[in-house]
Amino acid sequence: MDFVSGLPRTVKGHDSIWVIVDRMTKSSHYLPMRKTYTVDKLAEIYIQEIVKLHGVPLSIVSDRDSRFSSTFWKKLQEGLGTRLKFSIAMHPQTYGQTKRTNQTLEDMLRACVLDFHRSWSRYLPLIEFSYNNSYQAVKRCTYCTIKVVDIGQPSPASHPQLLKGGELTPGTSSEEYVLRRKNFLELLPEKGLAIIAAAPVKMMTGVVPYTFRQDADYLYITGCQQAGGLAVLGHECGFCMFMPEANSHDVIWEGKTAGVDEALEIFKAERAYPKRKLREILPDMMKSSSTLFHNVRTSIPAYMDLEPFQKAAYHGKVKDVSDITHELRLIKSPAELKLMRESAAIGCQALLQTMLHSKTYPYEAILSAKVEYECKIRGAQRMAFNPVVGGGSNGSVVHYSRNDQKIKDGDLVLMDIGCELHGYVSDLTRTWPPCGSFSSPQEDLYELILQTNKESLKLCKPGASIQQIHNYSVAMLRKGLNEIGILKSEASHSYHQLNPTSIGHYLGMDVHDCSTVSYNRPLKPGVVITIEPGIYIPSSFDGPERYQGIGIRIEDEVLITDSGYEVLTASVPKEVKQIESLLNNFSYGMEVGMDRRNNTRVASK
Incomplete structure (x- = not known):
């Protein structure tokens, strides 16, 4: 045992390192300490860091440091059954451990302290691990006494699978x-x-x-x-x-x-x-x-x-x-955009899996549970909001959240979902018929919303604003709804009953991010927004009966770039033919699902 002293004082007041070397394995253990620690304090650290971790040493060899040669220390070691041996100037030469090795070890510690400055005590376990692992690799024997400190949230030491060195939260340094x-x-x-x-x-x-x-x-x-x-x-x-x-x-x-x-x-x-x-x-x-x-x-x-x-x-x-x-x-930094892309990718994969599940299990509650499961097994910490799973006329309720109804054969289901990954959220919506095919009225409305989505995306570029894109989308929807007979005129006041929402919103750490920033603000590269045209026709709406009770929204997540835009949610199909092909050719477990539903009916009789 020995001390390396005269080091820069850390925020906790540490100015020395207590070096303890196992004579059998040659592995080192480094403890940050203060030069002013009393013998009582050293004994407390010794019990916690050495005796508790490794048992009572049979013998200790050290130089004649007054802290180790005191009466108190000798009495403590006698009580523990340890034999003390003191040398004059250096550690023992046993098993080839030479004075040169000791000096190299001290030089290594001082060099590391110079690199880490006043934060050196924080990195001491990592230094210890690196030294011991490299030394023992030659002998095929690893030995480490790292104690990971719990700081109440993930850290690179406690959660290396989540955080890289230098990161304070996953993905952010x-x-x-x-x-x-x-x-x-x-x-x-x-x-x-x-x-x-x-x-x-x-x-x-x-x-x-x-x-x-x-x-x-x-x-x-x-x-x-x-x-x-x-x-x-x-x-x-x-x-x-x-x-x-x-x-x-x-x-x-x-x-x-x-x-x-x-x-x-x-x-x-x-x-x-x-x-x-x-x-x-x-x-x-x-x-x-x-x-x-x-x-x-x-x-x-x-x-x-x-x-x-x-x-x-x-x-x-x-x-x-x-x-x-x-x-x-x-405006998001590169690190933030990386997390937002990953969050969007998780949401897309989860929603796609849920779409494939919907033909066999057309229940709002099951689809809600499915999408949450798929998000979380891909790394999301939570959902960004309670999933909207509106089957049939429930889809005409903009933020429907009960998710407790069976989806009738031939009805559409509107799913608005998002997940949160390390503080950054995603938000996307798709609408589809779990049965596998759109009816004629459903397809008429869907194509109108799809074309509005596509044309609105083309307007996403630096200098444009959410309000400008919104105004364009309103004009396009008014015209389309008038042409198919839902609105009596393009200026009809009934439009706001059918679509009371904005074309989109800012997205980031919150779903409706940066709420104090006006939608009239010109967009800049690095801003992320949503584009989400929709139509919500209540069953009680005074219009053509074939369109009553239909709700459709198509929402994409869009990054504004130097040259225009990037759709972060493009991997989820939204064309009618793509959706129908997906549902009819790639749905999961149809036979098993039918058997399971039949068994449920029998059991309930």
């Missing part, structure tokens, strides 16, 4: 989060202060919470996927976090969560405090600010009840932070 905060501060007024609270945990019943989803603005700025935190950004304070403190009861029931140390080391906060100190520290930050920005959707009394906030609100100096964050979130 720590550097990108730092750049987002830099860009945020450039838009924040000189004496402005932004307060962004994490999403709260919402309860379904007294003790049962809903599945937690982080607020998009908080996640975008911090990378923290956990509840209870509060981020503060300002030109003077920089990036500050107030973190919840988990007690032993919380850890037992809900697991480890990130605290002050993680805020500094993992989330790269410049300052971090326990949340209980918010009322002591935040008021002074507020008092020196001319304008306060906060996340209205996640605002909490903990800061809103403070006198400086109340005073600022009274004088009209409190604004919604989304005025800034939505500007930043509108």
Whole structure:
């Protein structure tokens, strides 16, 4: 055992490495520590890191460091049954471990510390693994004492299947989060202060919470996927976090969560405090600010009840932070676009599998369950929203969500679905007849919606706006509905009853993303929108009976590029002949499905 000291002090105050070498395997174990640790503290670390992991050593050889030669240390080792052997200047030469090897080991550690600067303690387990694995590979014997630290959310160490080195959340690096905060501060007024609270945990019943989803603005700025935190950004304070403190009861029931140390080391906060100190520290930050920005959707009394906030609100100096964050979130970075492409691909594959399933299982509930299953087994964390599975006249309800009806033979089913992948969502809709063929009235309406979809896509380019595309689509639909006899004239007021929706919306971390950005804003490369023309004819509509109770929507996800657009959901068929061929030639388990339904009928008699 020995110490490598005189190292740069980390945020936790570590300035030395306790090096422990197994004399039999030659494997090393590195423990970050402070030079000022007492012998009692060293003994505590020794018990936790050596005795608990590897049992009691039979003998320890070290130089005559006063911490190892103290009476307390000797008594402790005697009590454990360990024999101490002290050398004068170096570790033992047993089994070929020479003084040169020891010096190389120390040089390697110091070189790594220079690379990682004040964050070296965070990477110490990785350094240990690399050294031990490379050393033992020659002997075909691997040995590692890495203890993966749980920070309350996936990390490269705990979830290497999800995150690469340097990523704070899957697909997004720590550097990108730092750049987002830099860009945020450039838009924040000189004496402005932004307060962004994490999403709260919402309860379904007294003790049962809903599945937690982080607020998009908080996640975008911090990378923290956990509840209870509060981020503060300002030109003077920089990036500050107030973190919840988990007690032993919380850890037992809900697991480890990130605290002050993680805020500094993992989330790269410049300052971090326990949340209980918010009322002591935040008021002074507020008092020196001319304008306060906060996340209205996640605002909490903990800061809103403070006198400086109340005073600022009274004088009209409190604004919604989304005025800034939505500007930043509108144009996606390459990393964000990669995640959005992957999310769209998962949604497309899931919906295609569900379409193939629908002929055998024409039930809204089954199709809803099927698409969710297909999304999640492909890596999605959750659905972006409750799937819309509207069979027959249910498809004429724009956001129908009951999903509890059997789809009648010959009816259409409208499915609007989306999934979320590492904070980024997809959104697409297809409408089809599970029976395998469109009726004549259904095809008439479907072709009108399909042509509107195609023509609207052609307008997607830099400089255009969602509102312009919407206006074009309305004119096209009015004309088409008038020609087939549903509207008495193109100017009929009944149109808004049949289509009360916009042609599309922005898409990103939220389904209706960047809601503060106007639909009149000219589109730019990197913006993602939806194009979703539809027609929703209630059964009670005063028009041709053959069209009553039909709902059709065709929705695609579109990325604006330098030269025009890219459809991210193009892999799901939308041509009539493609859909009919797909359903009639490639549907799954038709015979098995029929047998299963027949068995169900027999069992119910």
